[in-house]
Amino acid sequence: MKDILKNKVKPTWIAGGVGVIVVLAIIIIAVLPKGLNGSYTGNVEFLFMKTKDTLKFSGDSVTEIDEDGTVSNKGTYKISGHTLEMKIGNYNMTAELSDDKKSFVVKSADGMAGLANGTKYTKK
Secondary structure, three states, X not given: OHHHHHOOOOHHHHHHHHHHHHHHXXXXXXXXXXXXXXXXXXXXXXXXXXEEEEEEEEOOEEEEEOOOOOEEEEEXXXXXXXXXXXXXXXXXXXXXXXXXXXXXXXXXXXXXXXXXXXXXXXXX
């Protein structure tokens, strides 16, 4: 009977092991990116015109860059599940984000930004 008790794992070892696993899980979750980072480009079409539009994401901000490289609008964004909501300048846009966050499709936008409805933006 004494040999069986000697081979048992002590509760402090179990608690320590669980503690290490919890700490590692917290660290992994903390370093995973929560938002978008980088530039996404799409081709906005209206009648017979086609314009390249770039949205650059950093932190919780988004910057719209025209085809000639000038900044046209700045704003903020948030992600909820696969829904990307942006407020760029005076416009609100909603897009569906892909699983890998490498592209999104504009589902709705108000004002002139509505021209981008249906446009797919892809990460450069």
